[in-house]
Amino acid sequence: MRYLPLTSHDRESMLATIGAAKIDDLFVDVPEAARLGGPIDGLPMHASELSVERHMTKLARQNLVAGEVPFFLGCGAYRHHVPASVDHLIQRGEFLTAYTPYQPEIAQGTLQMLFEFQTQVARLLGTDAANASMYDGSTACWEAIGMARRITKRGKAILSSGLHPHYVSVAKTMAKYTGDALETSLPTLSAETDIEALIAAIDGDTSCVVVQYPDILGRIADLTPLADACHAQKALLIAVVTEPVALGAIRSPGEMDADIVVGEGQSLGVGLQFGGPYVGLMGCKDKYIRQMPGRFCGETVDADGKRGFVLTLSTREQHIRREKATSNICTNSGLCALAFSIHMTLLGEAGLRRLSGINHAQACRAAERLAKVPGVRVVNDTFFNEFTIDLRKEARPIVRTLADRGVLAGVSLGRLYPGEESLANGLVVAVTETVTQEDIEALATALEEVLA
Amino acid sequence: MTINQSGWKPTSPTAKDGGAPATFTGNRALMLEEPLIFEIGDLHTTGVDFPDGDVAGSRLGDLTRKDPIGLAGLSEPETVRHYTRLSRQNYAIDLGLFPLGSCTMKHNPRLNERMARLPGFADIHPLQPVDTVQGALGVINELAHWLITLTGMHGVAMSPKAGAHGELCGILCIKAALEKRGEGHRKVVLVPESAHGTNPATAAFAGFTVEDIPATPDGRVDTVALEARLGPDVAAVMITNPNTCGLFERDLKRISDAVHAAGGYVYCDGANFNAIVGKVRPGDLGVDAMHINLHKTFSTPHGGGGPGSGPVVLSEALSPFGPLPFTARHVNGHIQLVEEETAGDDHPDTFGRMTAFQGQMGMFTRALTYILSHGADGLRQVAEDAVLNANYVLRSLEDTLDAPFAASGPCMHEAIFSDAGLAEGFSTIDVAKALIDEGFHPMTMYFPLVVHGAMLVEPTETESKAALDQFIGALRSVAERAKAGDQSLKTAPHFAPRARLDETLAARKPVLVWKEKPLAVAAE
Numbered sequence: 001m002r003y004l005p006l007t008s009h010d011r012e013s014m015l016a017t018i019g020a021a022k023i024d025d026l027f028v029d030v031p032e033a034a035r036l037g038g039p040i041d042g043l044p045m046h047a048s049e050l051s052v053e054r055h056m057t058k059l060a061r062q063n064l065v066a067g068e069v070p071f072f073l074g075c076g077a078y079r080h081h082v083p084a085s086v087d088h089l090i091q092r093g094e095f096l097t098a099y100t101p102y103q104p105e106i107a108q109g110t111l112q113m114l115f116e117f118q119t120q121v122a123r124l125l126g127t128d129a130a131n132a133s134m135y136d137g138s139t140a141c142w143e144a145i146g147m148a149r150r151i152t153k154r155g156k157a158i159l160s161s162g163l164h165p166h167y168v169s170v171a172k173t174m175a176k177y178t179g180d181a182l183e184t185s186l187p188t189l190s191a192e193t194d195i196e197a198l199i200a201a202i203d204g205d206t207s208c209v210v211v212q213y214p215d216i217l218g219r220i221a222d223l224t225p226l227a228d229a230c231h232a233q234k235a236l237l238i239a240v241v242t243e244p245v246a247l248g249a250i251r252s253p254g255e256m257d258a259d260i261v262v263g264e265g266q267s268l269g270v271g272l273q274f275g276g277p278y279v280g281l282m283g284c285k286d287k288y289i290r291q292m293p294g295r296f297c298g299e300t301v302d303a304d305g306k307r308g309f310v311l312t313l314s315t316r317e318q319h320i321r322r323e324k325a326t327s328n329i330c331t332n333s334g335l336c337a338l339a340f341s342i343h344m345t346l347l348g349e350a351g352l353r354r355l356s357g358i359n360h361a362q363a364c365r366a367a368e369r370l371a372k373v374p375g376v377r378v379v380n381d382t383f384f385n386e387f388t389i390d391l392r393k394e395a396r397p398i399v400r401t402l403a404d405r406g407v408l409a410g411v412s413l414g415r416l417y418p419g420e421e422s423l424a425n426g427l428v429v430a431v432t433e434t435v436t437q438e439d440i441e442a443l444a445t446a447l448e449e450v451l452a
Numbered sequence: 453m454t455i456n457q458s459g460w461k462p463t464s465p466t467a468k469d470g471g472a473p474a475t476f477t478g479n480r481a482l483m484l485e486e487p488l489i490f491e492i493g494d495l496h497t498t499g500v501d502f503p504d505g506d507v508a509g510s511r512l513g514d515l516t517r518k519d520p521i522g523l524a525g526l527s528e529p530e531t532v533r534h535y536t537r538l539s540r541q542n543y544a545i546d547l548g549l550f551p552l553g554s555c556t557m558k559h560n561p562r563l564n565e566r567m568a569r570l571p572g573f574a575d576i577h578p579l580q581p582v583d584t585v586q587g588a589l590g591v592i593n594e595l596a597h598w599l600i601t602l603t604g605m606h607g608v609a610m611s612p613k614a615g616a617h618g619e620l621c622g623i624l625c626i627k628a629a630l631e632k633r634g635e636g637h638r639k640v641v642l643v644p645e646s647a648h649g650t651n652p653a654t655a656a657f658a659g660f661t662v663e664d665i666p667a668t669p670d671g672r673v674d675t676v677a678l679e680a681r682l683g684p685d686v687a688a689v690m691i692t693n694p695n696t697c698g699l700f701e702r703d704l705k706r707i708s709d710a711v712h713a714a715g716g717y718v719y720c721d722g723a724n725f726n727a728i729v730g731k732v733r734p735g736d737l738g739v740d741a742m743h744i745n746l747h748k749t750f751s752t753p754h755g756g757g758g759p760g761s762g763p764v765v766l767s768e769a770l771s772p773f774g775p776l777p778f779t780a781r782h783v784n785g786h787i788q789l790v791e792e793e794t795a796g797d798d799h800p801d802t803f804g805r806m807t808a809f810q811g812q813m814g815m816f817t818r819a820l821t822y823i824l825s826h827g828a829d830g831l832r833q834v835a836e837d838a839v840l841n842a843n844y845v846l847r848s849l850e851d852t853l854d855a856p857f858a859a860s861g862p863c864m865h866e867a868i869f870s871d872a873g874l875a876e877g878f879s880t881i882d883v884a885k886a887l888i889d890e891g892f893h894p895m896t897m898y899f900p901l902v903v904h905g906a907m908l909v910e911p912t913e914t915e916s917k918a919a920l921d922q923f924i925g926a927l928r929s930v931a932e933r934a935k936a937g938d939q940s941l942k943t944a945p946h947f948a949p950r951a952r953l954d955e956t957l958a959a960r961k962p963v964l965v966w967k968e969k970p971l972a973v974a975a976e
Contacts (some may be wrong), residue, residue, distance in 0.1 A: 001826065001830045001833060001915075002825075002832060003561060003751075003825070003826070003914055004660070004830075004834070004837055004913055004914065005838070005915065005916035005917075006837050006841075006913075006916065006917060008614070010917040011837075013917075014604075014840055014841075014843075014844045014917060015840070017844060017847060017848065018840075018843045018844060018847045019847065020862070022845070022968050023836045023840060024838075026839050026840065026843055026862040027700075027731055027732075027839065027862075028861060028862065029699065029700035029702040029862070029864075030700055030702070030731065030732045030860055031702065031705060031727065031749070034730060034732045034733070034736045035732055035739055036730065036731055036733070036832075037733065038633060038832075039730065039828035039829040040601060040602065040730065040733075040828050041600065041830055042601065043601055043602075043827065043828035044807060044824065044827050044828065044831045045826065045827040045828060045830075046826055046827035046829055046830040047824055047825060047827060048545070049825070051562050052563065052821055052824045052825050053563065053566075053567065056570065056591075056817065056821055056824075057572075059572070059573075059587040059590050059591055059594075059713060060567075060570040060571070060572025060573050060587055060588065060589075062572070062584050062586045062587030062588075062655075063572040063573070063576050063584065063586070063587040063588050064573055064576070064580065064585070065571045065575050066575045066576055066580075067571060067575050067579055067748050068571075071577075071582065073577040073579055075579055076578075076579075076808055077577055077578055077579070077809070079575075080575070081498055082630050082858075083499070083528070083739055084468045084551055085499075085528055085531060085532050086567070088532075089531075089532065089535045089536070089539075089556060090755075091537075091565060092536065093544050093545070093546030093547070094539035094540060094541075094542040094546065094547070094757055095535075095539050095542065095544075095558065095755065096544070096545045096546075096565075096755060097545035097557075097753055097754065097755045097849040098542045098543065098544040098545075098754065098755070098756045099550065099552055099555055099557055099754045099756070099757070099893075100754070100756070100757035100758075100883055101542075101756065101757065102552075103543070103693070103884070103888065103893060103947040104544040104892055104946050104952065104953045104955075105885070105888055105945050105949065105950045105951065105952065106540040106541075106542065106888055106893065106945070106949070107541075107542055107543065107756075107867075108538070108542070108949050108950055109538035109541040109542035109756075110542055110756035110757065112486070112488065112541070113535070113538055113756075115488070115508055115964075116488055116489050116966070116968065117489065118964055118965055119488075119861070119873075119965040119966045122965045123521050123522040123523060124521060124523070124965075127494065128965070129962075129964045129965055130964070130965070132757070133758075135613035135614060135617060135758075135759070135807065136613065136807060136808060136809075137792045137808065138793060138807050138808035139613065139617070139806075139807055147454075147800065148512060164944070165458070166807075167811070168730040168775075168804060169792065169804065169805040169810060170804075170805050170807060172805075173624075173775070173803060173804030173806060176803075176804070177624065177657070177658045177659050178626065178657070179657065179659070185507070196689075199721065202835065205604050205756060211769035215482050219569075220512060220513050220515055221513070221515070222513070222515060225801070226808035236608070245739050247517070247521070248517070248606075249512060249517055250515040250516060250517055250518065251510055251516075251517050251518075252514050252517075252521070262801070264808075267899055271574055271575065272574070272575055272576060272577050273573070273574055273576075273814045274573065274576045274577070274585065274588045274754075274809070274810060274813035274814075275595055275808070275810045275811065275815050276578075276613065276759070276809055276810070276812040276814065276815075277613070277758075277759030277761070277812045278757075280502060280958075281513070289962065289964065295757065296964055297964070298955045298956030298958040298962050298963055298964055299850065299958065299963035299964075299966075300954045300955065300958035300963075301951050301953070301954055301957065302950040302952060302953045303951035303953075303954075304950075304951050306950060306951075308950040310955050310958045312955065312959050312962060312964075313956040313959055313962060314959075315959070316618070317648035317649075318649040318652075319648075319650075319899075321653070321658035322649045322653060322662075323480065323652035323655065323662040323802070324653040324656070324891045325653040325656075326652050327653070327657070328616045328619065328620060328653035328654040329614075329616055329617075330614065330615065330616040330648075330649075330650050331613075331615065331616065331757060331758040331759065331760040332757050332759045333756035333757060333758045333759045334534060334739055334754075334755045335755025335758065335759060336641075336754065336755075336758075336759055337753070337755065338675075338755070338976070339454060340533075342531065342535055344523060344524050345493070345524065345525065345534070345535075345776035346490050346498070346499035346500050346525070346526070346528065346531050347499070347500055347645075348493060348494075348496075348497055348499070348523055348524060348525010348526065349495040349496070349497055349521055349522070349523040349525055349868065350495060350496050350498045350522060350525055350672065351498030351499070351500045352523060353517075353519070353521075354502050354507070355496070355500070355502065357507030358502060358503070358505075358507050358513065360507065360912050361506065361507040361508065363511075363695050364510055364511055365458060367511070368552040368955040380511070381511070381513070381550025382511055382513040382515075383511050383896045384457075385510065385574055387511075388531050389630075393529075399581060400583070400743065400925075403580070403581045403584050405582065408577070408580060408581075408584070410893055411579045416579075416655075418792060418793030419793065422840040428760075429749070434763070434838045435503075443910070445831045
C-alpha cells in the first residue's frame with residue numbers, strides 16, 4: 001500500500017525487537033470476542049490512485065458547478081475569484097502538514113501568519129483585537145452570545161430578524177443548554193431593517209443584541225444608534241458580518257461602536273466548498289479579550305531578544321481550564337485563516353476597496369436590470385452586493401426551474417424560512433465580481449420568461 | 453503613505469554558535485528573517501489586477517467608508533516570497549517525523565488535495581437546489597456508510613466542524629435522549645483524569661457537572677471506582693479509547709454494560725481511533741456516541757491548527773437525536789437533505805442545528821479519497837502498523853527512559869514516557885527542545901496529566917523503520933544527556949529559527965495585533 005512504508009521484513013524484525021510473535025499479540029487488550037478476524041465484510045479493498053480518482057471524479061460530475069453557469073447565490077457563502085497564488089501557497093507542506101503551533105521555536109511561520117491575520121481581521125472589523133479564527137461564522141456567532149453572557153452576567157439575547165436563519169438556528173440549539181433566553185423574529189420583505197424595534201426591546205436584562213450587517217436580505221443600516229441604546233442599558237452589541245468584502249465599501253461595525261464583531265471569512269481565499277471548511281472571524285474591544293473563546297497568537301521575544309510569536313492567553317482554554325474554560329473549542333481554522341490572510345495581503349487596502357467597489361457597482365446594475373422585469377420588485381433601498389427581490393409568486397419552484405435552465409438564480413427565502421408564507425416570494429440575489437453582464441442578462445431574461 | 457512609518461529593521465544577529473560572524477541582513481543563508489506584512493507593505497500596493505471602469509456606488513445609504521482600514525498590500529511576487537519564507541520557519545510532517553501524541557500526525561496524501569479541488573466539489577454552494585448537488589451529497593453518504601461500518605454503529609452526524617464540536621454533538625444527543633426519557637435530572641458526567649481537556653469543557657458547556665474518575669496504577673480507568681459512582685444522577689461516562697496513556701481500555705464492554713444498566717450513556721472520545729480502525733468496532737463495545745477526527749485517523753491535513761472535522765457515530769438509542777442537516781437517500785436513488793423544513797416528519801427528535809451548513813465538505817472529500825485508497829484491508833493495516841511502530845519505540849527506549857506503563861502490556865498507537873530519572877532540574881521540556889535541534893518535532897509534553905512530566909510519542913503508521921531508528925537514536929541520546937545533567941539542554945533549541953520564547957511576557961502584556969510605532973520612536 002502506497003502510504004505504508006513498512007515492508008513485511010521490517011514488520012518481522014520489529015516484532016522480534018518487541019518480543020511479540022505476531023501482530024495480534026499487540027492487540028491482546030482488545031477482548032477477543034470483539035477483535036475482527038480480517039477486513040470488514042462488504043467494504044471495498046484498497047485501490048490505486050487512478051481508480052480512486054475515477055470514482056471521485058464521477059461523483060464530482062454529478063454536481064452543477066457554480067463557475068459554469070450564471071450564478072447568484074449568497075446568504076452566508078459568496079463566490080469570489082481567488083488568485084492562483086493563494087492555493088499554491090497554502091499547499092506548501094510546511095503550512096499544510098504542520099500542527100497547531102505548540103512548539104513555537106519551529107512554528108514561527110504559522111504563528112507570524114496568525115498574528116498578521118489577527119491584525120487584518122481586527123482592522124477590517126474595526127475592533128481592538130481579534131482571535132486566530134473560529135470554525136465558521138455561525139459558530140462564532142453563538143460563541144459571541146456566550147461571551148456576552150459571561151461579561152454582562154445576564155441571560156437574554158435579542159437576535160435581529162435580519163440575522164441569517166441558520167445562525168439563529170445554531171444559537172437556539174445552544175441556548176437550550178446554556179439557558180440563554182433568545183428573542184427572535186422574522187424579517188419582512190421591506191426596505192426597513194428592524195433597528196428601531198431592537199432598540200425598543202433592550203432592557204436591563206439584556207446581555208446583547210445580535211445584528212447582521214449587511215443583513216440576510218442584504219440591507220444596510222447604521223448601527224450607531226443601536227450601539228448607543230445597548231450601552232445605555234449596559235448590554236453589548238454583537239455585529240455579524242457574513243460578507244467581509246462589504247467592509248471595503250462601508251463603515252466597519254467596530255467604528256460604529258459594536259463591542260464584539262464576528263464574521264464568516266469564506267469570501268476571501270477559501271471558496272464555496274459546499275459549506276465548509278470555512279473560517280470564523282471574531283474580534284472585540286480590548287477590555288473583553290480575556291472572555292473571548294478560541295486561540296490567540298501574541299508577540300513576545302525569545303531568549304536572544306529576537307521578536308517571536310507564541311500562542312497566548314491559554315488560561316482561558318480547555319486544555320488548561322478543563323470544565324472552567326471559556327469554550328470547549330480546541331481547533332481553529334488555521335489553513336482557511338491562512339488562505340484568507342494571503343488573499344487579503346494580495347488585495348491590500350487598495351485592492352479590497354477596488355474589489356468591493358466592483359461588487360457594489362455590479363450589484364447596482366443587476367438590481368436596475370431586474371427591476372425592469374415585469375413582476376419583480378426590488379425590496380432593498382440599501383445593499384452592498386446582495387439584495388432581495390419580491391417575485392410576487394413563490395420563489396422556490398422558480399429557482400428550481402431556473403436551475404434546470406442552467407441559471408443558479410439566488411437563494412429563495414422559502415429555502416431559508418420554510419413554511420413562512422410572508423417570505424415565500426422573496427429571492428436573495430448576490431452579485432460579485434465573478435458575475436458578468438451576460439450573466440445578469442441571462443438571469444433577467446430567464447425570469448422574464450418564467451414570470452410571464 | 454506607507455503603513456510602516458518606522459521602517460523595518462531586522463533584529464541584530466547574535467554572535468553565538470562559536471562566534472559565527474554576524475550578517476548585514478540578519479539572515480543566515482537559507483534561514484531568512486521575514487518582517488510583518490505591515491512593515492513591508494503599504495496602502496497602495498495590490499497584487500491583484502482588476503478591470504477598469506466606473507465603480508461609483510449609489511446604494512450604500514450614508515455608510516460609505518471614509519477612513520482607511522489599514523490593510524497592507526504586497527505585489528504578487530512579494531506575497532509569494534513572504535509566505536514562502538514564513539513557511540520555511542515551520543516544522544511539518546512533510547519534513548520529518550512528527551511524533552505528537554494524541555494528534556496522529558501522519559502523511560497527508562496529495563491525491564486527497566487534488567480530489568477536494570475538483571470544481572464539482574470545491575465550487576458548489578451549500579444552498580444550491582439539492583438536485584444540482586447530488587454528487588456532493590453522494591460523497592457525504594458514502595463517507596457516512598464507511599464510518600458507520602468501520603465503527604459498527606447505527607448512524608452518524610456529519611456536520612460537526614472539529615473533534616471538540618463532535619464531542620459537543622454527542623453530549624447534546626445524550627442530553628436530548630435523557631430529556632425525551634424524562635430523565636433530565638441526570639446531571640453528572642464522569643470523566644477520567646487522563647481525558648483530553650475538551651471532554652470536561654464540553655460536558656460543562658452542556659450544563660453537566662463533571663466528576664473525575666481516577667486511573668489505576670496500570671494507566672487505565674479504575675473500573676471499580678467508576679461502577680461505584682454510577683447511579684440515578686449519572687448521565688454519561690466519557691471515555692477515550694485507546695486512552696491517552698496509549699492503552700486499550702480492556703474493560704470498556706463491562707463499563708458500557710454497567711453504565712447502561714444504571715441508565716446512562718457511553719461517550720467515547722475517538723481521537724485515537726487510528727489505533728483500532730479495522731481491528732475492533734466501538735459499537736461492539738457498547739459505545740453510544742464517538743467522534744472521529746477526520747484530520748487524525750483519515751489523514752485530512754492539520755493545516756497548522758485546523759480546519760478539523762468531527763463526524764459523530766451514534767448508537768441506535770442516540771441516532772434519533774442527531775443534528776440537522778443530514779443526508780437521507782430516498783428509494784428512487786435521489787438524495788435528500790433533511791433540514792428544519794422536513795425534520796418534523798423525518799427526524800422529529802433532533803436536538804437542532806450546530807453549524808450553518810452541511811459540515812466540512814472539503815474534509816469529507818479528502819477523507820473519502822483516503823479511505824477508498826486504503827480500502828478495508830489497508831485501513832486494518834494502518835492500525836496494525838501504527839501499533840507496531842509505537843511498540844517498537846516503547847521497547848527500544850524503555851531501558852533509557854522511564855516508561856510507567858511498560859509492564860501494563862503492549863501499548864496501542866502511542867508510547868508514554870515520564871521525566872523520572874532525568875537529572876535534578878531537568879524536565880520533559882528540555883528533552884523536547886533538544887529534539888528540535890535533532891531535526892524532529894517533539895512529542896506531546898506534560899499530557900496526560902496522570903503521568904509526571906509525560907512524554908507521549910505517537911509515530912503513526914506512515915514512518916519507515918529507518919525513520920523510527922533515527923528518532924529512537926536521537927531520543928536516546930538526548931535522554932542520556934538529560935540524565936547526565938548536560939546544561940546545554942536548558943538553552944535548547946540552539947539551531948531553530950528562534951530560541952525559547954518568553955510565554956510569560958506574552959500573556960502578561962498581550963500584544964495581539966500589530967500597531968504602528970509612534971513617530972517619535974521611528975525618528976530615532
